[in-house]
Amino acid sequence: MSKTINELQRLMVDQLKRRGFYPKDETEVLLRIGEEVGEVFEAVREKQSKDDLNHEVVDVFWNLLRLCELKGIDLEKAFIEKLMINEKRPLPKPVTDISENS
Numbered sequence: 001m002s003k004t005i006n007e008l009q010r011l012m013v014d015q016l017k018r019r020g021f022y023p024k025d026e027t028e029v030l031l032r033i034g035e036e037v038g039e040v041f042e043a044v045r046e047k048q049s050k051d052d053l054n055h056e057v058v059d060v061f062w063n064l065l066r067l068c069e070l071k072g073i074d075l076e077k078a079f080i081e082k083l084m085i086n087e088k089r090p091l092p093k094p095v096t097d098i099s100e101n102s
Helices: 005-019 026-045 050-071 075-088
Strands: none
Touching: 005 050, 005 075, 026 050, 050 075
16 A cells, blocks of 8 residues: 555545644644654654554654655655755765665
């Protein structure tokens, strides 16, 4: 069941509205993102199961999608644009081993 980011966003909005958990304020969404990132840290620190970590990461993504919707950001388009910008940036030295990127 592969979905685009925009399709995931529509699914998220529909579910939030149907279930009465549709945050309408960007401050509330930002606070939720911070809270959920904290839960990702906690899941890693406590070595929680992969499923638990997956769910916490999705909670961050979920709230990021909501923020993008509030701010009118097309996350798919913005991601590709940023990928292209990063690709054009000059490298300080040739990379021969990805472990050098620390």
